[in-house]
Structures are given as C-alpha cells and as structure tokens.
Amino acid sequence: MTGTPRPRPYGSYVYAYPHKTAYRPLPEPPELAALWADEPKDALSLYAHVPFCEVRCGFCNLFTRIGAPDGLTTRYLDALDRQAAAVREALGDGAPVRFAAAAFGGGTPTFLTAAELERLCDIAEHRMGADLRAVPLSVETSPATATADRLAVLAARGATRLSIGVQSFVAAEARAAVRPQRRADVEAALGRIRDAGVPVLNIDLIYGIDGQTEESWRYSLDAALAWRPEELYLYPLYVRPLTGLGRSGPAESDREWDERRLRLYRSGRDHLLAEGYEQVSMRMFRRSGAAPEGPDDHACQTDGMVGLGCGARSYTSALHYSFDYAVDMREIRSIVDAYTETRDFSRARVGRRVDGAEARRRHLLQSLLQAEGMDRAGYAERFGTSPWEDFGPELERFAEYGWLDGTAPEGLLRLSAEGLAHSDGLGPELFSPEVRAAMAAYEPK
Known part of the structure; x- marks a missing residue:
C-alpha cells in the first residue's frame, strides 16, 4: 500500500467535470457562434434550468431561490426565450442541428404553472427545434408541485421521465433534513404521477440523515418500492456551506458519519439488488426490465450540451460555460434578476477551457463512475x-x-463493488491540480 492516505468515502458528488466552482469570468467573452461553429450538432442534449422552489431544503446547495415575486416567472421565461433565440442562431444551419435528449431541472420546474410549463415546452420546441415527443424528456418535480394540471401538460408534451425528491418517508427524518412535507402529500403526489402515465418514475432518497437507522432506511426504501418505480436514486447526505444544515453540521464525528453512511449505502444497495433492481452507478438503480426512458446520470456530461437558464451549463469540446454561481439566497436573487434583464445572450461570459488533458480526465471520470465501466478501446x-x-x-x-x-472482461476498466461504494472519494482523486487549485480558490457566495 502506498503512503498516500486513503481518501474519505464522501468527498464530493462528481456530476460534472470540471466543477462549476472552477469556472471563472472569461476575460474576452467568445461569441457562441464561433464556439459552436465546428462542433458536431447532430446529437445535442438540451437542458433548461428553472431556479425556483416553494421551500429550500436544509441540505440543498443548488442554484435556486424560494418563491417568485409577482411577474418574476414571466420575466424569467421572457429571458429564457431571448436566450434560446440567440443560442439557436449561434448553432447555425450549416450542419444538421438535432437534439437527442432534453431535461428540465432546477430548482423545481413544476414550480411553474401549467400554462408556464406549456410556454417552457414551446421555447424548447419552437425556438430550439427540439422534438420533445420524439426524444427522452426528463423533468424534476416535488410533492407540492406535482399537481394534476402540471403533470397533464408534461405528459402531453412528451415527458418520458419524472423525478421526484422524497428523500425520506419518515416524518422525523424529513424534519431533520429541513424538508417540510407530509407523508400523505407525498403519497398523493406519487399517485398523480402514476395516473399521468409518464413511463418512468424516479424517486430520490437520502441516507445519512441525523437519527436515521438501518431500520428506518429500510422503511423508506420499502415505501418507495411500493410504487414500483422504474428508477431510484440513493443520495448520501452532504452538509455544505451556506445551506440550512451547514449552519449546524452533523451530530457525529466525520469518521462515525462516514461509517454510518457507508453502512446505510450497502444496506440500501443490497436491498434493491434483491428486489430486482440493477445498479447503474453509485446512486442510480433501475428496475430490471424497465426501459431507460431518460438520460442516465452521466448523459449531461458528454460534449454537446446546450443549457438554457441562469443555472445551466453548456458544454462544447473546448469550453464549458454558464452564468455566475452562488448558494447564498441574496446572491442567487441578484443573479436571477440580472439574468431577466439581459438582452445580449450571444457570448459566453463565465466558464472554463477544456484542453486535451482535461478531456481525458473527463472521459475517464464519466465512464469509470458508471457500473458498466469504460471500454479501453x-x-x-x-x-x-x-x-x-x-x-x-x-x-x-x-x-x-x-x-x-x-x-x-478483457478490455474493460471497471470499478469493484467497493470502488462504486467509494465513488465520491475516488472521483475527486482524478481532478487535475489546476482544477483543484481553482476550486480551492473559489470563495463561496
């Protein structure tokens, strides 16, 4: 064994590389038309970000704000429409432009009204040219906003996957995670989702909550399994700066918390495997025989991502770009307001260049962290x-x-079961020194 200390099992969730905290304002903002000129555009992914939630959970560090003053969602969709028009013009018509997948995330996209969701779909279809009824369309929702009228719009417009954050079916654990919800409301929302007829239901659950035991974790898993979801995501709890839980921290030592989270992870993994689910990644489990109707959790990390909205990333082969990033509520409100007032969306203003060495790291990361592994050839x-x-x-x-x-098998680089269990420790070990330095220098706001 080397003398290098073994990393903690829970370093960070590697859902994008380089991480957005490594992005910086671009000194000479490039034109989008130049960025996309030589990029393959026949299998793009489209992501629309809606930065609104009815409440903010204690663990959440996503780019989202609570509520929306009168007219803000309209102004936001107006800006989204302007951005979509500018981006589609930048993509040009010199080569075929086709979207192979789409997703609406946030925030909570279903914070929007049914009519506003119709408009969001219109922007994706009529401005961007995405055929939502012909490609996988994944949409995130919440128990409070999964209303029948909203779900009916999404089902009619082609949604193939709805993902709902439940986190825990145990009332005390939901309170401990600062997740205001009633079990009856959660069950009613799940019933409405099933009634809507969208092919794939995904339920998000969290392990490592203060007071959670293997017995209570199994209770939440079984409550979710009662709905026969096509997918389940099991997320370890993280306590991050500037979040509700970040002000108090976990009730146990880091080592004790790591051990408890690993114990709960293994228990949950083994239970789902025994119940006929296949492991796709550390977090994602898919019911055997269920067709994948939405992107796997690595799909948004491939080159060719077009992001709309102030919290969305876009990926070309040479540059990853977005808007400014924050966690603090006041900063987020300021960024959202600035986005709604933007008229010129023709340039990338915040991002990070990706050279050949970083592309290698990204390819290895996005492949190795999947259960199927990476084809060396x-x-x-x-x-x-x-x-x-x-x-x-x-x-x-x-x-x-x-x-x-x-x-x-020969030619396949794949993680062991324990390697998958330690994905959040393994992933950050592959970050380049330059990205590590940029992330370390980032000042949370």
Whole structure:
C-alpha cells in the first residue's frame, strides 16, 4: 500500500467535470457562434434550468431561490426565450442541428404553472427545434408541485421521465433534513404521477440523515418500492456551506458519519439488488426490465450540451460555460434578476477551457463512475493512448485500495463493488491540480 492516505468515502458528488466552482469570468467573452461553429450538432442534449422552489431544503446547495415575486416567472421565461433565440442562431444551419435528449431541472420546474410549463415546452420546441415527443424528456418535480394540471401538460408534451425528491418517508427524518412535507402529500403526489402515465418514475432518497437507522432506511426504501418505480436514486447526505444544515453540521464525528453512511449505502444497495433492481452507478438503480426512458446520470456530461437558464451549463469540446454561481439566497436573487434583464445572450461570459488533458480526465471520470465501466478501446480510439498511460499512478492506487474489478472482461476498466461504494472519494482523486487549485480558490457566495 502506498503512503498516500486513503481518501474519505464522501468527498464530493462528481456530476460534472470540471466543477462549476472552477469556472471563472472569461476575460474576452467568445461569441457562441464561433464556439459552436465546428462542433458536431447532430446529437445535442438540451437542458433548461428553472431556479425556483416553494421551500429550500436544509441540505440543498443548488442554484435556486424560494418563491417568485409577482411577474418574476414571466420575466424569467421572457429571458429564457431571448436566450434560446440567440443560442439557436449561434448553432447555425450549416450542419444538421438535432437534439437527442432534453431535461428540465432546477430548482423545481413544476414550480411553474401549467400554462408556464406549456410556454417552457414551446421555447424548447419552437425556438430550439427540439422534438420533445420524439426524444427522452426528463423533468424534476416535488410533492407540492406535482399537481394534476402540471403533470397533464408534461405528459402531453412528451415527458418520458419524472423525478421526484422524497428523500425520506419518515416524518422525523424529513424534519431533520429541513424538508417540510407530509407523508400523505407525498403519497398523493406519487399517485398523480402514476395516473399521468409518464413511463418512468424516479424517486430520490437520502441516507445519512441525523437519527436515521438501518431500520428506518429500510422503511423508506420499502415505501418507495411500493410504487414500483422504474428508477431510484440513493443520495448520501452532504452538509455544505451556506445551506440550512451547514449552519449546524452533523451530530457525529466525520469518521462515525462516514461509517454510518457507508453502512446505510450497502444496506440500501443490497436491498434493491434483491428486489430486482440493477445498479447503474453509485446512486442510480433501475428496475430490471424497465426501459431507460431518460438520460442516465452521466448523459449531461458528454460534449454537446446546450443549457438554457441562469443555472445551466453548456458544454462544447473546448469550453464549458454558464452564468455566475452562488448558494447564498441574496446572491442567487441578484443573479436571477440580472439574468431577466439581459438582452445580449450571444457570448459566453463565465466558464472554463477544456484542453486535451482535461478531456481525458473527463472521459475517464464519466465512464469509470458508471457500473458498466469504460471500454479501453474506445478511450484509445479517441485519445490515441491508454488510461494506464495517462493515469497510471491513480489507477494503481485504486487497485491497491481494491476499488478496481480484477474480474472484469478483457478490455474493460471497471470499478469493484467497493470502488462504486467509494465513488465520491475516488472521483475527486482524478481532478487535475489546476482544477483543484481553482476550486480551492473559489470563495463561496
């Protein structure tokens, strides 16, 4: 074993690389038309961000604000429409432009009224040219906003997947996570989602909540399984700066909390596997035989992402870009207000350049953190090298920890069961020194 200390199992959730805290204002904001000129545009992903929620949960550090003063959602959709028009013009018509997947996230997209959701779909279809009825469309919702009229709009416009954040079916745990909800309201919302007929229901649950035991965790899992969801996401609780829980912190030591979260993860994983679910990643489980009607949790990290809204990222092969980022409520309100007043969306103003070395890291990360692993031949075809040539010391260390699957078929680089369990420790180990430095220098706001 090397002398390098083993990373904690819960470092951070690697849902995008480089992380947005490594983005910076671009000194000479490039024109979108130039950025996209030579990019493949025949299989793009479209993401629309709606930065509104009815409440803010204690664990949440997403870019979202509570409520919306009169007229704000209209002004926001007006700005989204202007941005969509500018982005579609920048994509041009010199090569085929086609969207292969779409997602509405936030925030809570269903914070919008049914009529506003219709308008959001119109922007995606008529401004951007995405055929929502012909591609996977995933939409996030919440118990309070999953109303029949909203769900009917989404079902009619082509939604194939609805994801609802429940987090816990135990009232005391929901309170401990500062998640105001009643069990009856959660069950009623799940019933309305099933009645809407959208093919895939995903339920988000959280483990590691203060006071949560293996018994109460199993209770929440079984309550979710009663709805036969096509997908389940199991998220470890994180306590982050500037969040509700971040002001108090966990009630136990870091080591005790890590051990409890790992114990709960393994218990939940084993229970879902026994119930006929397949593991897709550390977080994602899909019911055996259920067709994937929405993107897996790595799909939004491939090149060719077009993001609309002030919290959305866009990805080209050379630049990842977005708008300013914040967690503090006052800062978020200021950024949302500034977005609604923006007239010129023709340039990328905040982002990070991605060179060949970072592209290699990103490819390895987005592939290795999936249960199916990474095809070495595909990596070699893209980069002309092998992952062991590029990341030998890191992979050797992972092998020493027992995180690589020694029984994987020839040509496949895959995590072991314990490697998947430690995804949130393993992922950050692959960040480049430059990205680490930029993230460390970021001042939370």
